Amino acid sequence: MRMTKPRMGEKTFYATTPIYYVNAKPHLGHAYTTLVVDTLTKFKRQRGIDAFFLTGSDEHGINIERAAEAKGLPVRRHVDQVVDEFKTAFARLGVEYDRWIRTIDPHHEESVQKLWRILEKNGYIYKGNYQGWFCGYCNEFKDVDGDDEHPGCPIHQRPLDRLSEESYFFKLSEFGRPLLELYESNPEFVQPDVRRNEVISFVSGGLKDLAMSRVSVKWGIPVPGDPSHTIYVWFDALINYISALGWGNERYQDFDRYWPALHIVGKDILRFHTVYWPAFLMGAGIELPRTVFVHGMLLRGGQKMGKTLGNAIQLDVLHRYFTNDQIRYYLLREVAFGQDGEVTYQGLIDRSNSDLADGLGNLASRTLTMIRNYSGGVPHRPEIVQTGDAADVPRQIKESRSRFDAEFNALNFSRALEAAWAGIARVDKFITDHRPWKLAKDPTARPELERILATAYEALRHLVLLVAPALPVTSREIWSQMGLDGDPLQINPNETTWGGALEVSKIDRISPAFPKLDKEKIMAEIESDNARPEIAETKTQESTTTQPATTESATPPAAQPITIDDFVKVELRAATVLEAERVPKADKLLRLVIDLGETQPRQILAGIAQHYAPEDVVGKKIIVVANLAPRKLRGLESNGMLLAASVGDEDRPVLATFGEEVPNGARLK
Ligand code: MSP
Secondary structure (H helix, E strand, O other): OOOOOOOOOOOEEEEEEEEEEOOOOOOHHHHHHHHHHHHHHHHHHHOOOEEEEEEEEEOOOHHHHHHHHHHOOOHHHHHHHHHHHHHHHHHHOOOOOOEEEEOOOHHHHHHHHHHHHHHHHOOOEEEEEEEEEEEOOOOEEEOOOOOOOOOEOOOOOOEOEEEEEEEEEEOHHHHHHHHHHHHHHOOOOEEOHHHHHHHHHHHHOOOOOEEOEEOOOOOOOEEOOEEEEEEOHHHHHHOHHHHOOOOOOOOOOOHHHHOOOEEEEEHHHHHHHHHHHHHHHHHHOOOOOOEEEEEOOEEEOOEEOOOOOOOOOOHHHHHHHOOHHHHHHHHHHHOOOOOOEEOOHHHHHHHHHHHHHHHHHHHHHHHHHHHHHHHOOOOOOOOOOOOHHHHHHHHHHHHHHHHHHHHHHOOOHHHHHHHHHHHHHHHHHHHHHHOHHHHOOOHHHHHHHHHHHHHHHHHHHHHHHHHOOOOHHHHHHHHHHOOOOOOHHHOOHHHOOOOOOOOOOOOOOOOOOOOOOOHHHHHHHHHHHHOOHHHOOOOOOOOOOOOOOOOOOOOOHHHOOOOHHHHHOOOEEEEEEEEEEEEOOEEEEEEEEEEOOOOOOEEEEEOOOOOOOHHHHOOOEEEEEOOOOOEEEOOEEEOOEEOEEEEOOOOEEEEOOOOOOOOOOOEEO
16 A cells, blocks of 8 residues: 655645535635635745646535436536536636536546446455435435434434445445554644544544445446446545546546645545545555645534525625625635634624735835835835844744745644734834834935835835735735736745845826725625525525435534424514615615504515515515514614515515405414
8 A cells, every 4th residue: 555655845736625516506615615725726836836726516416416306407407507606606706726627527437437446356345235224305324323223314303214225335444454554654644633633533433334336326427337336426526636637537647747635625524535535545556645634614603604504605795795805815814724713794894904904905005105205106125134123124024924934834824824914014013113204304314214115115025925825816906006017926925035126117006905894884785685585595405425324414403394383483474564665875675664463563674675666565465574583774673574485596586475365463374
């Protein structure tokens, strides 16, 4: 068995994201891993390393088949559509990957079958019978605690059936020792340590052979020589990391150049990447990945953001209010990479305002404005060797740069950015301490003024290079406002020296790189978006396992079916709209006064103004959630929520009503 080769000075770099399931549209959780890998490969390339960034789509299995069925589309049409949505979403975020692998690509299928044959030839695959607990509603086998004699489906809360199905197996049980040796001898293999310990403890508990095929699943890659069986989706999916480089197929010749990879994955798919994947590779005698780095989950309200809970931040909402750089910076800076992190719109606005607008943006505009106003737009060059406190600025820049690089290479993005911002703070203080606006009034202080501005300009130049991978759009913008040529992403900060000659064109176009965000206004608009019933997400069930293997994602409580006791908590009542008017400065909101059969009419706000004029709804009978806690939108209190169906691609709201006369206040149950 070959282990990871020693790394002799990095010339090439290969980083991957997981490949995304195409059963739902992309949200911020998916964008997270992708933006991280994009930033990381930009960082490596900027330092002259030949970096390759792979992402793609995981398109086989029963869940995908079901998603297509739910849409009434042939599976191929469905997967093509969702892959397009993912690609468009990533392109809109400014992601630049080198290759997109699809598990339906013929060259991928070729590699999967080739690896299967090698494992079979090496004696690691055998045919047997899979015995397991099956949920007829989910149509899949469930992982059940060994002692449980009457297990139920965690999703449907109904008893599971004991079923048996012919299946091929992989002798995972033979890999316990080699895997433990791998984790021991190569602590880099699973990172961070908390995940490494988790895997060690899992493998130490003993490994069972892994079911590798299903006869009842058709949408997938057939087992070579036995097409009645379809290959386990995770085996199929993991191989993407090498098939995309041309291992086992003739399509590409990149395997020798780039492998081994740094895999970046979420903690929900830890076991697949750190147990199954290295075992498959060991069994076939293929070099192992360099590192599997496991990040935490983006949370909202303390829960994993995702389709299951319907609590994901939707990318189109983000794009409505924020730029790509604001989003990218916030994710990298706010969440300690490797740990879970709560993300909020408020946090995004605060970070953008404090770090970007008031931090980097302000430093850039004050420096450039002073050079334009006091030096005719032509920056002087600083001395290569500086003295006094001016010497402290290049010292801080150097320190920021080396900390930035060390932290970035260790994937501590948040701390890397903190180091860069320590540089920004130092330069800001330097400017404030020397008060160039005062010096400008004194002709004898001219040399001193030029020295201050030259130092600030030079520091800004170095800092912009440093932050460019995390702020690819605005770093280019600031660079060009600085009168500098070229693309900061293609200039290696570590080969950029302090002072010396430089070609700079005259500075005359200065505009704020990061406009200040109006928190109250944006929050009110986002809230009124949320108040639109048509954009409230349908809470659907999500299952990550489509095969008779272990599942790692427990279904969160909020996604479970509710009982009648839960339902009766929701007080749905009939009401008539008495008055309706638009809410000033909120183009989506209508303020309604409704008769709910109570002593007093009530006020509610509804996000339907783009589809219903006030006069269309006055007199209408509607259905209202009457016991929703009051909340304020645009300073107005809403005491309930009306119900509407979401119709068509644009999610047009259609008000729910009755087929016959119903008195106000009548309860729906
Ligand atoms: N198809 C598998 C991966 C196969 S890789 C050989 C899969 N797909 S996924 O679409 O469900 O998830 C892809 C990635 O998105 C995972 O790394 C997952 O952790 C990540 N995220 C999905 N929601 C997330 C958050 N809320 N937060 C952070 N990452 C999240 O699993």
